Amino acid sequence: MAKINESLFSAEGLDKRLNLTQFNKVMMTEYWIPKDINFLWAMGVVLASTFMILIVSGIFLMMYYKPDTALAFDSVNYTIMQEVGFGWLFRHMHGVAASVVFLIIYIHMFTGLYYGSYKKGREMIWISGMLLFVTFSAAGFSGYMLPWGQMSYWAAAVITNLFSGGSLHADFLVEWIRGGYSVGDATLTRFFMLHVFLMPIIILGIIVLHFYTLRIPHVNNQESDDIDFDAEAEKYLAGNKKESKVIPFWPVFLSKDFAILGAFLIFYFYLVFFNYEFAMDPVNFDPADPMVTPAHIYPEWYFLWSYEVLRGFFFDIAGMSAMDIGLIAFAFAQVIFMIVPFIDRDPDILPAFKRPRFNIWFWVLMFDLVVLSVYGKLPPTGMNAWIGFFATLTFLGLFAIFPFITKADAKARGAL
Amino acid sequence: MREFKILGVLVFFTALLYIGVEPFAHSQMHAHVEAPEYDFKDADGVDKALVGNAQNGAALVQANCIACHSITKAGFAPMMDDATSAASYGVVPPDLSTAGTMYDPHFLAAFIKNPAKATKTEHKFEDGAVHPMPSYDWMKPQEIADMVAYLKSIAPKTMTNKEVFNDACNRCHSMKYDGMKIITDGPNGVRKEGVKARSDVSKYMGKTPPDLSQYIRSRSESYLHEFINDPQKHLAGTAMPRVGLTEKAENQVIKYMEEIGEVKKPEREALAPKFLAYLLIFTIFAFLWKAKIWREVH
Numbered sequence: 001m002a003k004i005n006e007s008l009f010s011a012e013g014l015d016k017r018l019n020l021t022q023f024n025k026v027m028m029t030e031y032w033i034p035k036d037i038n039f040l041w042a043m044g045v046v047l048a049s050t051f052m053i054l055i056v057s058g059i060f061l062m063m064y065y066k067p068d069t070a071l072a073f074d075s076v077n078y079t080i081m082q083e084v085g086f087g088w089l090f091r092h093m094h095g096v097a098a099s100v101v102f103l104i105i106y107i108h109m110f111t112g113l114y115y116g117s118y119k120k121g122r123e124m125i126w127i128s129g130m131l132l133f134v135t136f137s138a139a140g141f142s143g144y145m146l147p148w149g150q151m152s153y154w155a156a157a158v159i160t161n162l163f164s165g166g167s168l169h170a171d172f173l174v175e176w177i178r179g180g181y182s183v184g185d186a187t188l189t190r191f192f193m194l195h196v197f198l199m200p201i202i203i204l205g206i207i208v209l210h211f212y213t214l215r216i217p218h219v220n221n222q223e224s225d226d227i228d229f230d231a232e233a234e235k236y237l238a239g240n241k242k243e244s245k246v247i248p249f250w251p252v253f254l255s256k257d258f259a260i261l262g263a264f265l266i267f268y269f270y271l272v273f274f275n276y277e278f279a280m281d282p283v284n285f286d287p288a289d290p291m292v293t294p295a296h297i298y299p300e301w302y303f304l305w306s307y308e309v310l311r312g313f314f315f316d317i318a319g320m321s322a323m324d325i326g327l328i329a330f331a332f333a334q335v336i337f338m339i340v341p342f343i344d345r346d347p348d349i350l351p352a353f354k355r356p357r358f359n360i361w362f363w364v365l366m367f368d369l370v371v372l373s374v375y376g377k378l379p380p381t382g383m384n385a386w387i388g389f390f391a392t393l394t395f396l397g398l399f400a401i402f403p404f405i406t407k408a409d410a411k412a413r414g415a416l
Numbered sequence: 417m418r419e420f421k422i423l424g425v426l427v428f429f430t431a432l433l434y435i436g437v438e439p440f441a442h443s444q445m446h447a448h449v450e451a452p453e454y455d456f457k458d459a460d461g462v463d464k465a466l467v468g469n470a471q472n473g474a475a476l477v478q479a480n481c482i483a484c485h486s487i488t489k490a491g492f493a494p495m496m497d498d499a500t501s502a503a504s505y506g507v508v509p510p511d512l513s514t515a516g517t518m519y520d521p522h523f524l525a526a527f528i529k530n531p532a533k534a535t536k537t538e539h540k541f542e543d544g545a546v547h548p549m550p551s552y553d554w555m556k557p558q559e560i561a562d563m564v565a566y567l568k569s570i571a572p573k574t575m576t577n578k579e580v581f582n583d584a585c586n587r588c589h590s591m592k593y594d595g596m597k598i599i600t601d602g603p604n605g606v607r608k609e610g611v612k613a614r615s616d617v618s619k620y621m622g623k624t625p626p627d628l629s630q631y632i633r634s635r636s637e638s639y640l641h642e643f644i645n646d647p648q649k650h651l652a653g654t655a656m657p658r659v660g661l662t663e664k665a666e667n668q669v670i671k672y673m674e675e676i677g678e679v680k681k682p683e684r685e686a687l688a689p690k691f692l693a694y695l696l697i698f699t700i701f702a703f704l705w706k707a708k709i710w711r712e713v714h
Contacts, residue, residue, distance in 0.1 A: 039423070266695045285631075
């Protein structure tokens, strides 16, 4: 180790010990981002900020929340909402952010899909991002149980029951997850642990990984132009800022992010104050009652599309029970986005508007996901069941043809 | 411009999804019922043209009602304590001091004539079971009008929201969050105390009627109005009686539910503009700063 004589308590001394100048260059002032981007590129910073809102509001809520089936409901709806100063604000912020964060995750994810930012060097960004989607889902589900309202209880009962695997009858697994034969106090306390400790720690770790996977391959751009980052960076540093195709993360990229973050926060706080029922379901303001099943049980909006894939098959086919087929389709839906980089057979990185067949595929998928979400909430009876069934088939079919469509695009372009 | 086009696509899909899973889905899930009707036209009361005589009514009420009902306002104390009363009748008969204020007179007349029919709970009283209050349909319409006139004459002109809730709802429904205290006594005992229902009616109603502390959040205001006005519309077969509240009294009940269940609503509404104004200023400055920085690179 090189001996350092400068005092720790001087800028120079601190820099010599921690190499902050270099660190600042690598992470901020010489972390190069393409210039040709639009506001969709700000979603990462919007997500990081929303996650911070969740952490901070969650810490305040945890000071008064009581993970006990006899106390949970009143600790949330009375103590936090009525007695604690601004407790209602933190609860609304937490509940709405937990819902809005998924809107931004979906935008972020489909931006990556649209611009082809998941392949040929960017696979790790995509995979770590999908892991974040999975862990956020787990955090969302475990958190939804905590207020111990009717929807908390019944969603927990329905979802934990899925782990029995239909006709596999893995009831021991369901029991192990619940900590009992039915959803009860043991279930609540363990999901509390998952929600406030294990999931946040895992998420924080994967966020760091996600940022790291991004640093080397760099962010994609609107035209999926293959940029020589070193050459462009040299231009920028030499003062040819206008000609260079890149900008530094700080301050240029972040200045745009902050502006968009501001606009997002106006939208978010409007929801916090005026339109929160989509995120804080009225049914959950009835205390949990194992003896009374609510008329309609549905998950939060961001799980609806996969929930509909689960129940889309509502009749037995060739001796296989509807439940089993549904579970297989559901499992397929959970992993299929993860492996998109490997079933895309187009060797080029291009945005959808330069891949005609993929472009159609993408927008059909968007509409199908909306249809699945809407019919995932509606009662699955009569016509609704059939629309849900065909939307599920469309979803599965889209991924079945995905390798061929991507290959056909490449062939038509002469790349294969 | 490209960014606005992208924003348009984003707004379109977000709005489509929102409308589909919120207003549209909820309109499909919840039955649409007729609007509340405060004249109680279907109630079998007495001819509205009959003018009641409060003095005659006083004599009739004393002869027919106070054996079971107290009217503390007029000096008639309860005959028995609540427990004995509940054991004798199955349910504690209500005090009649405020009936004339809260209940619609036409409904009140129909109720006196046939309580089960007026409250739409006849399905509860089959196979020999009878409503604890006998029907007075043997009386002359004029006599019933007189009794209603008497009840109106002794009733207070105005009642607070809480008084209406206490007299109209609190006999069956508790309101825990009104003055709730979470009391921990002993090593593992936790008691939560607030306004309790005035009697244990679980036996009479079939189950303990729900606590209403959070009903202002769990039910929409229009649902509450429709339900209180006529519970059978939304919940056919429910044991909850139609109580015949006037529109004003019903509004007071819901206002009280909001005062207890949504204590922080005024604070929320006062804080919102400040928050949004701050963020608007932040965003304007952020865009100005962005424009300044990007001028160098574009």
